Amino acid sequence: MRLILVLGLTSAGAALGQLAPLDAAALMKITRISDHQLSPDGRTVAFTAQVIDVGQNTRPRQIYWVPLRGGVAAAVTIEGNNSRARWSPDGKTIAFLSTRANGSQIWLMDADGRNQRPLTNLSTEADGHMWSGDSQHLIFTSEVYPDCPDEACNKKKLDAEKADKVRARIYTGLLYRHWDSWQGTRRKHILVIPARGGAVRDLTPGTREVPPFSLGGPDDYAVSPDGKELCFVMNPDPQPAISTNSELFVVPMEGGEPRRITQNPAADSSPLYSPDGIYLAYRSQSRAGFESDRWRLVVIERSTGRMNVLTEALDRSVGTVAWAPDSKRIFYTTEDRGRSAIHMIPVTGGASRPVVSGASHADEPQFTRDGKTMIYSEQSGSRPVEIYRADSGGTPQPLTRLNDKFLSEHHLTPYEDFWVEGAERTQVHSFLVKPPAFDEKRKYPVLFLIHGGPQGAWGESWSYRWNAQVFAAAGYLVIQPNPRGSTGYGQKFTDEISGDWGGRVYEDLMAVVDHVQRLPYVDGHRMAAAGGSYGGYMVNWILGRNQRFKALVSHAGVYDLRSMGGETEELWFTSWEFGGMPWDKPDVYEKWSPSNFVKEFKTPTLVIHGELDYRVPAGQGLQLFTALQMQKVPSKLLLYPDEGHWILKPQNSLLWYKTFLDWIGEWTKPGA
Numbered sequence: 001m002r003l004i005l006v007l008g009l010t011s012a013g014a015a016l017g018q019l020a021p022l023d024a025a026a027l028m029k030i031t032r033i034s035d036h037q038l039s040p041d042g043r044t045v046a047f048t049a050q051v052i053d054v055g056q057n058t059r060p061r062q063i064y065w066v067p068l069r070g071g072v073a074a075a076v077t078i079e080g081n082n083s084r085a086r087w088s089p090d091g092k093t094i095a096f097l098s099t100r101a102n103g104s105q106i107w108l109m110d111a112d113g114r115n116q117r118p119l120t121n122l123s124t125e126a127d128g129h130m131w132s133g134d135s136q137h138l139i140f141t142s143e144v145y146p147d148c149p150d151e152a153c154n155k156k157k158l159d160a161e162k163a164d165k166v167r168a169r170i171y172t173g174l175l176y177r178h179w180d181s182w183q184g185t186r187r188k189h190i191l192v193i194p195a196r197g198g199a200v201r202d203l204t205p206g207t208r209e210v211p212p213f214s215l216g217g218p219d220d221y222a223v224s225p226d227g228k229e230l231c232f233v234m235n236p237d238p239q240p241a242i243s244t245n246s247e248l249f250v251v252p253m254e255g256g257e258p259r260r261i262t263q264n265p266a267a268d269s270s271p272l273y274s275p276d277g278i279y280l281a282y283r284s285q286s287r288a289g290f291e292s293d294r295w296r297l298v299v300i301e302r303s304t305g306r307m308n309v310l311t312e313a314l315d316r317s318v319g320t321v322a323w324a325p326d327s328k329r330i331f332y333t334t335e336d337r338g339r340s341a342i343h344m345i346p347v348t349g350g351a352s353r354p355v356v357s358g359a360s361h362a363d364e365p366q367f368t369r370d371g372k373t374m375i376y377s378e379q380s381g382s383r384p385v386e387i388y389r390a391d392s393g394g395t396p397q398p399l400t401r402l403n404d405k406f407l408s409e410h411h412l413t414p415y416e417d418f419w420v421e422g423a424e425r426t427q428v429h430s431f432l433v434k435p436p437a438f439d440e441k442r443k444y445p446v447l448f449l450i451h452g453g454p455q456g457a458w459g460e461s462w463s464y465r466w467n468a469q470v471f472a473a474a475g476y477l478v479i480q481p482n483p484r485g486s487t488g489y490g491q492k493f494t495d496e497i498s499g500d501w502g503g504r505v506y507e508d509l510m511a512v513v514d515h516v517q518r519l520p521y522v523d524g525h526r527m528a529a530a531g532g533s534y535g536g537y538m539v540n541w542i543l544g545r546n547q548r549f550k551a552l553v554s555h556a557g558v559y560d561l562r563s564m565g566g567e568t569e570e571l572w573f574t575s576w577e578f579g580g581m582p583w584d585k586p587d588v589y590e591k592w593s594p595s596n597f598v599k600e601f602k603t604p605t606l607v608i609h610g611e612l613d614y615r616v617p618a619g620q621g622l623q624l625f626t627a628l629q630m631q632k633v634p635s636k637l638l639l640y641p642d643e644g645h646w647i648l649k650p651q652n653s654l655l656w657y658k659t660f661l662d663w664i665g666e667w668t669k670p671g672a
Helices: 151-163 404-408 468-473 491-495 504-517 534-543 561-567 571-578 586-591 594-600 618-630 650-668
Strands: 032-038 044-050 061-067 082-087 093-098 105-110 127-131 137-144 187-194 221-223 229-234 247-252 268-273 279-284 296-301 307-309 318-323 329-336 339-346 353-357 361-367 373-380 383-391 416-421 427-433 444-450 477-482 522-532 551-555 605-610 635-640
Touching: 032 082, 032 361, 032 373, 032 383, 044 082, 061 082, 082 127, 093 127, 127 221, 187 229, 221 268, 229 268, 247 268, 268 318, 279 318, 296 318, 296 329, 318 361, 329 361, 353 361, 353 373, 416 504, 427 468, 427 504, 444 468, 444 504, 444 534, 468 477, 477 504, 504 522, 504 534, 522 534, 522 650, 534 551, 534 594, 551 650, 561 571, 561 586, 561 618, 594 618, 605 618, 605 650, 618 635, 635 650
Parallel strands: 339 361, 444 477, 444 522, 522 551, 551 605, 605 635
Antiparallel strands: 032 044, 044 061, 082 093, 093 105, 127 137, 137 187, 221 229, 229 247, 268 279, 279 296, 296 307, 318 329, 329 339, 339 353, 361 373, 373 383, 416 427, 427 477
16 A cells, blocks of 8 residues: 555635634534444445534434445434444444443344344443454453352342442452542453353453553454454553553453463553464553553464564554554554554564554554555544545545534634744644634734643644634634653653653743744733643642743642642552652652642632542642632632543533633733
């Protein structure tokens, strides 16, 4: 396949003056496309489409499909909430998840969409299904009671748990809660069921979570092409709260004792068998305890156990992985300077080359059996996800156009790049998004957005949270900097934030602010900054460092490092970033904690937090708001009792955008 340059599509429609701005209400009307799946005969692409129902405060999903050679996408499901369409390898059946009865269950339909019927009816529900290579079985995940041998036992225990009036929890170990939920007595296991129906068998019995919560990436289990073996990821360490270790195990599909096939103190994940069954590819990190270490692409020859690291020379992380149908090449995605491209490398190793690249995010490649056609998803900062087809030697063509009419009626601003010299004369990259109908002779207020992670990045990609187009439509020049710690700029650049949370990264950000403030169309007296998670931490750090901004927004921000270290759940993160726990490195925690600089807080600040946030617990936001109020700094608290680290419910999201824009608007309006 030749090198393909993916160019963004230009929305047809009315003249600029007639286009509506993309506000938060309009954002809710976009059809959200995900999880495309190519049929075995190469004729049809199934995918999930989500259309927000603001009135019902829900995010319903349905399964659609579209012909590979072009045509109108059509809904295949209507009733309930439906997702994760998976074609059987023989092409006769589609398995999917549906909530039509008894929660999330696996349903089946014929290849033409007819005869939709349930396969499972489990009290513990079902998720994450995939077919065995012989189309005879489906494996899936379910949160079961480890000591239960069958569904009858699970149902009895679950009913008793629901009926119990006592809601107290008792723990004797760590990781007793995670992200937005408390650990109960059930554990996620991988189960198998015949495609024709019948008894369910547990392939990963025991007290472990299998697979464990992911550090990011594709499914952490796979079935061999002959349908005889399951490969899965499990963390064997006794204390998962302080360990990023995950290993690959294999077990016969008929059940038995799992066999460990990797020996690596860091994370191994995302196993994927080659179509011919000779190889097993997976992603691997090398540094234990560091969740943002570089992901390498590794291949195991199954007959010999010989391993080959294919991307050791690549100073970027590997994301999604896909095999070519001939099993001779592997395609993978990698992030680079705010974009995501698809690359190809021979299974035996050697040079890799891009096959899809450009000013966009390309992801999730899949191939027809003859290898002549690839489908993938593409998005940019000014266009949401669509599915594309690329024929060998041809120009990519969009398969889905569900949002074309909507986008043609709204003004979306292309992202622009710029670089500045940051700390230690290192080049720092940023994106700039201008307001609609931008006039370079005017002076605009500026909104700086600081990303979380801290090992994350702003990219040329679409987002429904922190959408730069919505902020630009409100009249702001939006700046998205990628300072020290950001991913996609080499592992050294990423590493240099650990142990230095308020150091070089702060200098990088202020260098970006200096550059932007000098732009002729910027009103340097009307600037605001906002961030979430680590971005919220940096907002809190800025509070105690300078008064360059008229207003600040701290969403789920870390405020007091010492109490954060005792409240959060993924303790490997805290230990890595600061060299130990607060009692191990008290000086480091004191040095970088915004709570030690409360006396310098002067900038009006909006504090946002979710009470179900266990990653950065809500106490961090409450402490910050208390400090601001006691210092008599103009401040406001927006607290969600039903949200976690992210604000996901539609009506909550609308309130988030309104409160955010009202706050910064109050302080950045002319004369404020």
